[in-house]
Structure formats: C-alpha cells, structure tokens
Amino acid sequence: MAEPDTRTRILEAARRLFHEQGYGATGVATILREAGVHPGSLYHFFKSKEELLAALLEHYPALFAPIVAGPIEAATRDPVARVFALLAFYRKGLEESGCRLGCPIGNLALEVSDNHPEVRPLLERNFAMWSGTVSGWLASARLRPGTDLDRLARFVLAVMEGAVMQARGAGSLAPFDAAVAELRRHFDLLQGKAGAARARKRKR
Amino acid sequence: MAEPDTRTRILEAARRLFHEQGYGATGVATILREAGVHPGSLYHFFKSKEELLAALLEHYPALFAPIVAGPIEAATRDPVARVFALLAFYRKGLEESGCRLGCPIGNLALEVSDNHPEVRPLLERNFAMWSGTVSGWLASARLRPGTDLDRLARFVLAVMEGAVMQARGAGSLAPFDAAVAELRRHFDLLQGKAGAARARKRKR
DNA sequence: GTCGGACTTGAATGATCGCTCAAGTCCGCG
DNA sequence: CGCGGACTTGAGCGATCATTCAAGTCCGAC
Numbered sequence: 001m002a003e004p005d006t007r008t009r010i011l012e013a014a015r016r017l018f019h020e021q022g023y024g025a026t027g028v029a030t031i032l033r034e035a036g037v038h039p040g041s042l043y044h045f046f047k048s049k050e051e052l053l054a055a056l057l058e059h060y061p062a063l064f065a066p067i068v069a070g071p072i073e074a075a076t077r078d079p080v081a082r083v084f085a086l087l088a089f090y091r092k093g094l095e096e097s098g099c100r101l102g103c104p105i106g107n108l109a110l111e112v113s114d115n116h117p118e119v120r121p122l123l124e125r126n127f128a129m130w131s132g133t134v135s136g137w138l139a140s141a142r143l144r145p146g147t148d149l150d151r152l153a154r155f156v157l158a159v160m161e162g163a164v165m166q167a168r169g170a171g172s173l174a175p176f177d178a179a180v181a182e183l184r185r186h187f188d189l190l191q192g193k194a195g196a197a198r199a200r201k202r203k204r
Numbered sequence: 205m206a207e208p209d210t211r212t213r214i215l216e217a218a219r220r221l222f223h224e225q226g227y228g229a230t231g232v233a234t235i236l237r238e239a240g241v242h243p244g245s246l247y248h249f250f251k252s253k254e255e256l257l258a259a260l261l262e263h264y265p266a267l268f269a270p271i272v273a274g275p276i277e278a279a280t281r282d283p284v285a286r287v288f289a290l291l292a293f294y295r296k297g298l299e300e301s302g303c304r305l306g307c308p309i310g311n312l313a314l315e316v317s318d319n320h321p322e323v324r325p326l327l328e329r330n331f332a333m334w335s336g337t338v339s340g341w342l343a344s345a346r347l348r349p350g351t352d353l354d355r356l357a358r359f360v361l362a363v364m365e366g367a368v369m370q371a372r373g374a375g376s377l378a379p380f381d382a383a384v385a386e387l388r389r390h391f392d393l394l395q396g397k398a399g400a401a402r403a404r405k406r407k408r
Numbered sequence: 409g410t411c412g413g414a415c416t417t418g419a420a421t422g423a424t425c426g427c428t429c430a431a432g433t434c435c436g437c438g
Numbered sequence: 439c440g441c442g443g444a445c446t447t448g449a450g451c452g453a454t455c456a457t458t459c460a461a462g463t464c465c466g467a468c
Contacts, residue, residue, distance in 0.1 A: 022315055045445095102314065110315070126373075127373055127379070168317045170324070178355040181352075231455065242416060253457090
C-alpha cells in the first residue's frame with residue numbers, strides 16, 4: 001500500500017476531522033498534523049480552509065454510490081428493504097461511535113450554511129443525490145396510488161437526519177430506533193399492510 | 205420599558221447570536237458588544253462560555269410552553285392540527301429569515317454534542333420536552349389502534365429537524381414543504397383517511 | 409457613617425486562529 | 439547539463455480567541 005499523495009492525505013484528514021468535530025471546531029493545524037503536512041503544502045492545493053471544505057463536498061457524491069448505495073443494491077433487491085438498509089447503515093455509524101458520529105453532510109449543513117453561503121449549492125447537491133437515489137429505488141415499489149416518490153424520498157432523508165440528530169443529543173440509539181420504526185409503519189401503510197401485527201411477525 | 209438587567213442582556217444576546225451563527229462561530233467579544241457589557245461582567249455571571257450555553261439550554265424549556273405551545277393550544281383544538289401548526293411555526297421562522305434560521309436546539313445539538321458531552325443531557329431534555337408536548341396533544345387524537353404516541357412524537361420531531369436542515373441547505377422551503385406534506389399523509393393514513401384525494405379537498 | 413459584598417470597568421494575558429512567503433528540494437524536459 | 443514549474447519546508451504574520459484580574463463604583467445593612 002503506497003503512501004497516498006499529499007492532496008489526498010489532506011482531504012482524508014479533513015474529511016475525518018470535519019466529521020468527528022465539525023468544520024469550525026477543527027483547526028487547520030490539526031488537519032496538518034493528522035495529514036503529516038506543512039501549511040504551505042495545504043495552501044498550495046487549497047487557497048483557504050473553506051475551499052478545502054468545498055472540495056470535500058464536491059467529492060462526497062462520488063463516494064456515495066460505490067460505498068453506500070452500491071453494496072445495498074447488491075445485497076437487497078426489494079426497494080423498501082433497501083431504504084431501511086440505508087437507514088441501518090447510518091445506525092451502524094452511530095452505534096460504532098457511541099452516538100457521536102452522524103451524517104457527515106447533515107453535520108455541516110447546519111453549521112456552515114449560514115456563514116458560508118457559497119457552499120449551500122454543494123450541500124443541496126448532496127441532499128439531492130441522496131434523495132434521488134432513494135427515489136430511484138422506490139420507483140419499482142408497489143405503493144399506494146398517488147404516492148409522490150421525490151417527496152417520499154425527501155421525507156426519508158428528513159427522518160434520517162432528524163433521527164441521527166436526536167440520537168446524538170440523547171447519546172442513545174432509542175430516539176433513532178423510534179423514528180425509524182414509525183417510518184416503517186408509514187411504509188407498511190403505503191404498501192397496504194394495514195395489520196401492523198401481521199407485517200411485524202414475518203420479519204423478512 | 206426598563207432596561208433589562210445585565211445577566212438578562214447577556215443571555216438574550218447569546219441566544220440570538222448562537223441561533224444565528226452557531227456556538228463556535230460566535231465569539232465572546234461579539235456577545236459582549238451586542239449586550240453592551242464588559243468581559244468582567246459576563247465572567248461574573250458565567251464562569252465560561254460553555255456555562256453560558258448551558259444556562260441557555262436550561263432556560264429554553266421554560267420558554268417553549270408559553271411562547272410556542274401555548275398559543276397553538278389556544279388557537280387549535282384538534283390534536284393533529286396542533287402538530288401541523290407547530291410545524292408551521294418553524295416554517296415561518298425559516299421563511300422570515302430566508303431559510304437561514306432553523307431550530308435553535310437542533311443547530312446546537314449537532315455542533316456541540318461531541319465536543320461538550322456535559323451539555324448532552326440538556327439537549328435531550330429539550331428534545332424530550334418538545335416530543336412530550338406533541339405526545340400529550342396526540343393522546344386525544346383518534347388514531348389507528350396500536351399507535352405508539354411517544355414514538356410518533358419522536359418521529360414528528362425527526363421530520364421537523366430533518367426538514368429544517370434540508371431547507372437551510374437548499375436555501376429553499378421546497379424540501380421542508382415536501383417532508384411536511386408526506387408527514388400529513390402519514391397522519392391521514394393513521395386517521396384512516398385512506399382516500400388522499402378526499403382528505404386533501406376539505407382543507408381543514 | 410462605614411463596611412462588605414455585588415457588580416462594573418477595561419487593559420492585558422497567552423494561546424490559537426487561518427494564512428503567507430521566501431527559500432529550498434525535486435524531477436522531467438530541452 | 440541547466441532551466442522551470444510543481445511541490446515542500448517551516449518560521450512567522452496579524453488577528454482573534456476565551457479568559458483574567460486589579461481597581462473601582464454602587465448600594466443596602468448595620
């Protein structure tokens with residue numbers, strides 16, 4: 001495994017640190033230390049800390065398909081099951097970090113959108129890609145007539161982000177699981193599985 | 205209108221600034237300027253910036269009932285309508301600020317929960333109070349049997365926070381409205397209003 | 409009247425912030 | 439070999455960060 005080049009090491013360190021501590025709370029000095037790089041190098045590739053963030057946000061959508069969506073699509077055929085596999089992915093991230101690490105985009109969205117308006121389009125592109133993927137999955141689901149798939153996908157994203165937020169605040173997975181369980185119910189109803197008891201029993 | 209006392213002016217300035225710019229991005233110097241106060245005074249009342257935040261988070265639950273929940277309860281009797289009036293309240297905040305100001309707790313939850321674990325219980329208390337209020341409202345709603353009200357309330361909170369987050373990222377109310385519309389559908393289904401078209405027509 | 413504690417004043421602290429830049433190394437190309 | 443551009447080195451910039459503290463004002467209690 002050859003040492004990755006400088007630019008990559010910087011991006012990787014920044015990605016990890018922004019995810020763990022947030023953008024504002026991460027000093028450039030920390031990124032430099034973690035990447036094993038000197039200030040001049042960083043500012044050779046990125047003309048500011050903010051542009052480093054922008055580069056990261058541009059990079060994210062390219063990672064989502066291979067790392068997150070792909071494995072789920074390979075392992076799961078049923079469209080609705082895919083959605084919940086996606087939520088399980090975020091749950092795993094929460095669990096493994098003691099409810100500290102959430103969605104890398106969502107974290108930044110609230111922190112950064114005000115003070116740095118120029119990254120807003122990048123945030124929206126990430127959200128759009130995420131919900132677009134979910135919407136694409138659901139196209140082949142048998143849902144009640146009149147279901148707006150884009151709307152439903154935005155809804156799933158909202159539930160996920162809100163659930164992650166509560167879990168991090170509480171330091172517990174309970175609120176996350178509660179929100180996901182209720183989302184499951186919504187899908188049950190959309191699929192016409194009215195009797196919750198029966199649907200619950202045959203747990204895939 | 206007498207000038208409020210120093211401690212109150214500090215809290216008020218901090219509340220506004222933390223809401224507008226976040227905790228980390230707000231310097232103590234800014235708080236001092238906005239409150240018209242000298243450093244010594246602030247540190248007389250609060251032994252650190254972090255304790256100032258804690259005091260704020262302790263104060264919030266006391267504001268929710270009179271300012272948010274109270275007026276809604278007075279204006280609206282129907283439990284489900286109350287929930288959507290609550291969501292409309294946050295929508296108004298987004299609209300009036302050009303999608304910049306979201307939920308004051310949610311903003312802080314993601315930013316602060318990692319680096320300052322001691323405020324986590326306070327965040328959770330705020331979330332619990334919010335969802336507790338919603339849960340209380342829904343107790344008198346006629347929903348499908350087997351509906352878990354606390355779970356449903358956590359779900360509503362997740363949708364709200366996630367919707368606000370997307371709206372701020374996008375700089376548009378569209379994702380917010382989409383998420384809320386889908387939540388409306390969930391409640392329609394929970395209330396047995398299967399025919400979406402009919403339910404949509406008699407718009408309250 | 410005077411004493412003491414609550415509160416204010418505001419200069420100053422060291423640390424850390426994001427960032428600059430002149431000098432130097434390295435390597436491919438002529 | 440020698441030139442030039444890509445990249446690295448690392449000291450150091452001014453600004454801002456949260457915080458401190460000695461001095462001073464104010465006011466109610468005795």
